[in-house]
Amino acid sequence: MSSSNSQAHLPVSLLSDAQWSALHQAIAPLSGAQLTWVSGYLAGLAQAQQPLAAPAAQAVTSAKLTILYGSQTGNAKGVASEYKAMAEAAGLTVELLNMADYKSKRLKDETHLVIVVSTHGEGEAPDDAAELHEFLASKKAPKLPQLKYAVLGLGDSSYEFFCQTAKDFDQRLAALGASRLAERVDCDVDYDADVSSWTNRVTELLKEELASAGQGQVVAMPGVNLAVAQASHYSKKNPFAAELLAAQKITGRDSVKDIRHIEISLEDSGLQYQPGDALGVWFTNDPALVDELLGLLELNGDAEVSVGDERLPLRKALLEKFELTQSYPSFAKGYAELTHNAQLLQLSEDKGALRDYLASHQIVDIVKAYPGKVSEEQLASLLRAMTPRLYSIASSQSEVEDEVHLTVALVEYQKDGQLRQGGASGFLAGRVEEGQQVRIFVESNDNFKLPADTNTPVIMVGPGTGIAPFRAFMQEREAQEAQGNNWLFFGNPNFTQDFLYQVEWQRWVKEGLLNKISLAFSRDQADKIYVQHRLLEQGKEVFEWLQQGAHFYVCGDANHMAKDVHNALLTIISEHGGKTAEQAEEYLNDLRKSKRYQRDVY
């Protein structure tokens, strides 16, 4: 806070010289942490005064806007929350709700609805959204002629059913007679720009709509909970430059996996997180990878290219701005067109085949396999903006205080004799050294939280790096002196090599905090044994725990594990609860609705 640079960003014109000088005097001796605290304090003061001091709000506000989100990893929730703040700033009265908390019978009373929803795996709705998604397609769904709505989809275009859930909501609402306020937009992984233009457009439309609706009631704005909950101004767009404290390999030397335990300092950031939250990590690409790409395309790294509103040397842009390690259809397609590569064009036509190909080929591999010529500017236009990676946090602040821990699998493989690494995992595991900085932000996840009642038992299923949030859970339960029982299911290839945090689990078992631990080491015997097998073996007791009110958590691989565990649960419920398949589904749905079945899968 010393430079004139920071002063320039202050809205000094709002303050008199005397006020400014008094303020400056008051804050000068404060430490970074104190400043952070004061900023939150002042924000709270400002909010308390807002109904009096916000004349702008009166002009336009009238009927209420409801924003619903369905989120698995927290992105949709983040976008929805930001949109809520924006709409409120525009003077709208807004209610923001997780779809899981929304009573569907309210729909017929809604007039204006914004939906932000993501899509997972093969076109599946996130857990939050599943029930409403299903309800809208059912015969019970009411006609909705009074409703005006807008849908924003989040997804990954490399999947065949890109933004399918958003499409479903859009179509189902239309089919029920509701009218589209704005066209749906399907956002890809780098959604910032699309989100911002869509939200601007929708806000403008809503301002007109709601003002003209003229129901005339001014509703006091509720407090913006977000800002109060996080006394930190760091965010995805404004990440905190944190010190990397440790990046320790925690798989044995003969492991087939390289998994790192990452410790990052939050000192002086004011960042807070809860067990179950995720940490966003920005990274820079591997210089060797950038050089290889520049070399293959014979491009000049010093040539300036456009990146959003900026002009940057290509090399710098490739290092810091563009996504190079996760491939996407738009690149393959665009590159094929620019280079007139018939083969690649053909591949681009087949969405499934292209996705499989992209999953195992980085941008540089595509260029290597399909040599061609593009200009610096063309390359920049083909590349997608880099997105930060989200990792489930593996620590609780009640244990580690101003640190945050992650459990990161290093993605690393040989491709045609060349070593390829994941962007963020390669960065964390090697390119950034201990003591250097990592840009991070906290992504809260309300859909993965310990029960409020510490007496409630929990069952945790977290094979592989899915163990991460459960380490956080156990640290939290230990600090809470929680009386509820805890049961962990963990799996990985080998007992001797891959038992992540083994000594910590041993301690928790010894001390009686972890009541049961069920292990599945798939490669330690002839038959592959996974967590779902252990669940089934212990089905009777699992069901007893559920009957006693246990919360059931799953973290890790979405494609196979989460489905297998889900099916194992259904089997257990029907076998040990004496239920039909349908009743078991219902039982599990009820668990999900009451937030007793929570998943953090990726």
Next chain:
Amino acid sequence: MSDNQEQKLSDNERLKRESNFLRGTIAQDLQDDLTGGFTADNFQLIRFHGMYQQDDRDIRAERAKQKLEPLHNVMLRCRLPGGIITPKQWLAIDEFAEQHTLYGSIRLTTRQTFQFHGVLKPNIKPMHQMLNSIGLDSIATAGDVNRNVLCTSNPVESEVHQQAYEWAVKISEHLLPKTRAYAEIWMDEEKLETTDVEPILGSTYLPRKFKTTVVIPPQNDVDVHANDLNFVAIAEGGKLVGFNVLVGGGLAMTHGDKTTYPRKADDFGFIPLDKTLAVAEAVVSTQRDWGNRSNRKNAKTKYTLERVGVDTFKAEVEKRAEVTFAPSRAYEFTGRGDRFGWVEGVDGKHHLTLFIENGRILDYPGKPLKTGCAEIAKIHQGDFRLTANQNLIVAGVAAEHKAKIEEIAIQHGLIQPDVTAQRQNSMACVSLPTCPLAMAEAERYLPDAVTELEQIMAKHGMAEEHIIFRVTGCPNGCGRAMLAEVGLVGKGPGKYNLHLGGDRNGTRIPRMYRENIGEQEIMQELDALIGQWAKLRLADEGFGDFLIRNDVIKPVVNSAKDFYD
């Protein structure tokens, strides 16, 4: 004795007493998949079942950082009285070592048996069942019991050897624990209603480990002075007639504790064959009742003898065994090494002794020893004999099979033309990375140490000569360095106490010459002394004898009194 009894019993006494005849909760621990190790008392109790919990010490610190427990595994030591094993058994242990151990080796040891190193918990029970299926077990090869009984590997005087070997087996069986714990835990045998009884060992077993040999002079390959109880075979006209009984040898000591010391065995006298088991039982039961159960460092038979006096102990044995020791019959030890190469026994069968450096049978690059042994086992009609010097004898080969076996041995590096006498007479215990007691390298240091020693010998024109050279990683003595001419006792990483002045036949304990010195310094000292030996030795004078005669080192005469002088 009363002084000791007033002291608190050692914790091992409690755990033996509470173990329900060696069962403890081993069976429950086997089900515990949270750790590869055994907990609390079971860690000790598995020793009575022939296993030690160990870990790969090379990566212990690395794994601690990885938040992984040490790479726990067990080492199993088979019970193999006299070291005899059939080809069929060999093939089974070869396969197990290959497929189910971390190190993939068969380790021949100074206890004339083999060890598996690096067996993970899920493989432990199958291992015992495999052994059982081929008629072997590992009962009481460790722990406070009578351990594997050694017997001179003497294939030449085959008839005497056969009789002596049978006694080794009988003694082993006679002194074995009678508890059904082993069968129940490892063979899933039914739990019987009857209470276990240990008529010889007692319900708390012995105060400390107990080692027994049967030795056939003039060979002293078993090193009688390293053992609590020795039966020296006395034959007349090719027929065994009785034994001289030697009691109270033992080599273990503790660095910095002068109440501990290596000690030679005392000669109690001669007994006829029919008193063998009674005397064995009486020595064991006297030590059982009189041994120190408060201080484990003072618990072995050798200390009991020093405390009560040899005559008192002997009289008690005579009383219990209802025997009177006759004066010892004359015998002589002339050597301890194995006779490498082919020899023909009196029965016309041929025996091939193979030199196995460090006793480690493993497929080395360009030297697939383990495969070679297995290939021999596939066609061999006789048996294998493991020696107390960690070597292997292919015994009982008919003349017509000699060529084929030799061919396989040569092909697989089991016979190498250029092995020096020095290398053949050098030995090391296992030590790092698996032995939890190790303080310095032994097995992994030995090959290079011998190479240096060979160069020194050659430099002084002594290339054809040898010195009994032994390296042991800690002062517990598995490598029997305390009966070597040059003994190195591990003190810390790269550091050893250098002992000199033992003799070739293993009848004199070497004294510490230099304390806690590095490998380079050791070789410098030896270089100087071997130089003098080369110049000034009498005809055929051994290195140890030379050093004594020239006052380089004072002989240890009565170690209880003069070992630390």
